[in-house]
Amino acid sequence: MIPITETMASSSTGQTPLNLLIATAGDLQRELSSGKLTSVDLVNACLDQIDQHDGYLHAMISKAPRTSLIEQAQKLDKERKSNEIRSKLHGIPILIKDNIATLPELHMDTTAGSLALVGSKPKHHATIVTRLLDAGAIIIGKASLSELSFYKGSASNCGWSAVGGQGQSAYVRGGFRPDDTFVGHSKNPGGSSSGSAIGVAAGYAPISIGTETSGSLILPAGRAALYTVKPTISIVPQEGIVPVTALCDSAGPMTKSVEDLANLMDILVNPVKTKIPTGGYISAVTAAWEGLRIGTLDPDKSKFTEFECKSEPAAEMQMKTETLSAYAKLRHLATSFHENVSLISDSEFEIEGESCLRLLFGYGFKREFEAYLEHIEDSKIHSLEDLIQFNKDNAETELPPQNPRQDILERASSLEDDPDRYRVLLEHARSIGRDRGIDETFKKYDINVLVGPAEGSLTKFAAAAGYPIATLPLGYLDFNGRPHALAAIAAAHQEPILIQLQSAWEGSFPARKPPLL
Template structure:
């Protein structure tokens, strides 16, 4: 990570571990802090902790950060603000293209893209800048959004190293499974950890299947994977346009709603902040039994006390919501992701492998400069630099090779996609919502809900609940609803936040000077 030299700020110090964007905006409006002082404080926090956490790939260069912050402070002093997030720092996952003028690379965690130069910003980057946000830097991630190779620990990239949870003092257990309780999960690992560690009040991540929801759950954050196609994917390094979505990762439901407004380009009159009702009284809810959690030793190495605690506390949360909700239905039947197969072949993965090669090739070909121009060249680069790109702990690129070699006919492709959408929608979410007469379905984050969201293309959110006695890692609950019903999930998140105890920052970061 590039070295920075910031002077210590003499303005009001904020508690970067707990403060959210709404509270920051109040301080900015009252003149108690400036955007310049905020970026300095956040960079100090990054420099203090990231040598251990590896949540960042690069901080925006000092001169560009200060220039952006001063400019937005001047606009505020002149009586002009661009909206509720004016002058707030944000961190961006490093698979989202930024033009070289912003001083940041776009690597997707790969050394093959370290010197690449996009021709322009991703669409959502321009939207964030137009709204007055300050891009503080790029977050680490599971390399190529965890699509390169199978069965490897999440949160590692050749550029950024291994991301560690801010909640787990000893980091990843080398004997743990790829998604075990010591792992920060991914692929938006760095985005989640950076927010929980106080590097910025919020971040942007992306999800194909679980990459927003799972790491947010393990960082005690709120997030939402919006309906597919609702947020522009222009300039985001793709895995599959059928499944990919960018979304906010925040400490509060208000911050999520305000940031979602920017990503979706919502007018002020239709702001998601209008849905922050903080009440269950007009929400009909169905619950999945916590035993629907389908972890295995291949994914999440079982720890009896941990699993028992998660199931117990999720059931207790259900009991708290039960008398408050407009309608409550428990232990519902819901289609299992295990059924998303045709002739034993997983339809989701068949589509991903068919999409990945042409869509990555199109991205590479559109770069202003790049050492690689195709998936085949990335594979060759990794083989040539195997000591760095294919080390013993992350040795595989079998997913890339399979995508490069896959020959799926148009008829087979259409059959898989049609089947997947039908099972996720008509036989999945739509059927359950109609059968039980509810608005949303809640269940453990560590369940099949992320795959159901991928199959259907419908929105999915995550909310923090508690922390494992076993090792301190957070866990939470996810909720899914129908297409373009993000406002319902914002209601659920605000009601959740008003019902349960406030999220806690990582204890070891609080204790450190």
């Protein structure tokens, strides 16, 4: 068997060990198929990696017992020997975000980072969990997250929850900087799917699943040099996932390669809800630039605000320089290219001085969160009001000095049902996101992909429109080593275009660098 390690060194047999910080699921599947590796080997190696590093990184909320995982791996190894291969993820370890429900038989809670949900027992697996298990993936653990997918208190630190603690970037040493803004440049891993990104970057598993309402896949994946896509709303089943709002929520993959991303999409996506390419999403991994008509946003006009991300002039200058350099390269690669295309300002989402998206989330959260609670047993809470009171009663742990607010929950609780108001807000969000936003820009410049900074306003447009958005890993900040990325958005159900772009990008830009753990 080929030894597995996090560092590249020659073994005593002369074989080169597999590096968990670099190896993709595709790499591991090829080793499994050749007989050089077993799923039991992989499970043990991934669990050892978690045990070695998670005391610092806090990327995990729970992991399944080793004995249970070994039993699963042995079964899948036996199937492989009988040539019964379920999918391209057969026998591959995977992490899933801890807002994705799993039955007690997997020996892990589903907490969304809240102590109020510790010990609760879902009545069913989330639909995507069943799909992953049927495909032969081994769910080794539940990844940490910003508590309740960042839908708790304003300006809370990304990657923090009462259950999981403060997640740390695998790329930046020295601990989280408490005086930074909530998505600051310094050591912030991004959120809410922070653990899903940290865990893959740190070699805990080659792939993971996160979720996004607005930015929660794109930001942490970009800060971990990973590929992700938030799919078109509703094409990935959301049943069994602790919600923010069905209008904007979607689960999605996080991977080190586009091959892995496409293979995960082929498992996650419901073919009834969209048109999957003949041959699956993996058929879009062509590395071809042909047919990609790209428009790019001015990086100065689409970045985070000072409130969101405290200024680091050197970092921001580097990000801008590398973004413009990437644009220059795209000009010569794409079928057509338009720089500094116009896109309506995200300030247009505001109604009466407040974001219509924020209001929409509030109107939807109470109803959908309480609907989730109806499908769990042994829960400490049964309503949004119960959750708010639980946090007050356990303020020392749920509302600590560094993250003391639950004003977002309180606002959602205070909103009365108002169908007419909701309709006005939704129409406004769709108008700005789609009609006057992405659709108008696509039509004006005859483009099919819009590219801009991942750390900026594009994720708001994806949320408002319900359109797919993906990461393009770009570089590493000189001052602390943290990765940064671009984001690309396409029209509804155009995931194949984004995956083609990612595969072309992967073949044309420098290979990702692993963290120095």
